[in-house]
Amino acid sequence: MFEGIIDVKGKSLFVKYNQTYEYQPTIVFLHDSLGSVQLWRGFPEKLAEATQCNVLLYDRLGYGKSFPMETHKRENDYMVQEADVLNDLLSELNINNATLFGHSDGGTIALITASKYPQKIKAVICEAGHIFVEDITVKGVEEALHTYNTTNLPARLQKYHGDKVETMVKAWTEIWLSKKFKSWNIEYLLKNITCPLLFIQGENDEYGTLDQVEKTISQVSGTAEKFIIPNIGHTPHKEVPEIVLNRSVEFINSLVN
Template structure:
């Protein structure tokens, strides 16, 4: 695994890249709204081995070992801007065969990137992504903010984000709890997704209902599959990693022509 800082579009991002499987696609992992490359733990390596794919991990700006955000304010299209930055990163690294694995916000960014940059994105695995705002999502963000204010969550997050924690938490919670964001949606982009899609969601996801899954898989233009996992919450790759790895690897092997 080679780690380095890469500057694209004036933003400096921390990346980890491994290319152990010559001629195979690159699995690109997109973390959630409080996540980082480190917080994926051993999941990327395990899926990489199972699917025989190379791996790119990176911290979005303001997260992990990437440079800080300039300020906490986010516009309603912040995830679309992240998808644009992802495309710039892939272009700079010479990656044109990406399979995106995105969790939560990362899943949404993956869907947007697939819609906007089909020539570079070969498939998407969206885990617990959002395509519109639901009351359960807003409540989940409120609960997370309360935990940040009343528990040791700030201490735990500082292990991964350092002194950037307060900024990234404020950026995430303010946009999702704002009135202006309640009408946000990316449904209008879904018809532009032509690559294969696997949508994974826990049946007990505390941040979204299964409407997110159904309205996504029925509106994309490419082939779409869903994998709903009973008795599982918002982070299946942490809660039931073996099940996610098995299903995701089978999907990747099948759509990449290696069965």
């Protein structure tokens, strides 16, 4: 088990890497817009144990225990840049058989990484990811920002992100609520995804409709499955962890080693 800061081409990232199973694939967890390694709780370890896979978690720059972002300003391709960072991290750790499990922004980054670096990605589990901007997404971000400004959410986030909270929230909300981001779309990348894909989404996801799922699985080149969970919102792995765990285990165990 390694737990600490790794320099990835000048970016100091907090990494937690458990290599328990020799010669087995590594499941890489990619957190959401306000997430961190800690906020995954015990889910990654349970999935790793159930599938006999190694597990890698990391905080993106500006999150959790990683070093701060240089600026909160982002361009439309910020998640493509994050996919490049992930590729560099995988190279640094000599991981060439990763199964990506990404939630929300992390799900989108997982899709982009599988598209750009197919030689390193064995499979993708995308949970509540986005491939284009919808009105429901914008509304969800607006409501999250309102909650941040009117409740004790800043203090709760500080527990996990320290003094990086304000910059992190600005980075997320300002780009998603900007006019320039309305045109953001990664559908053109989907045809390059050749590995198996499982797309998990709550039927009542407050940040996206089922169009995100349908348009993704219909455009990738590899095999693709969807798992829609009734009466569940944006964070299935927290709302119904056992259901998500069991379906993820089934998917990973079905992969040809």
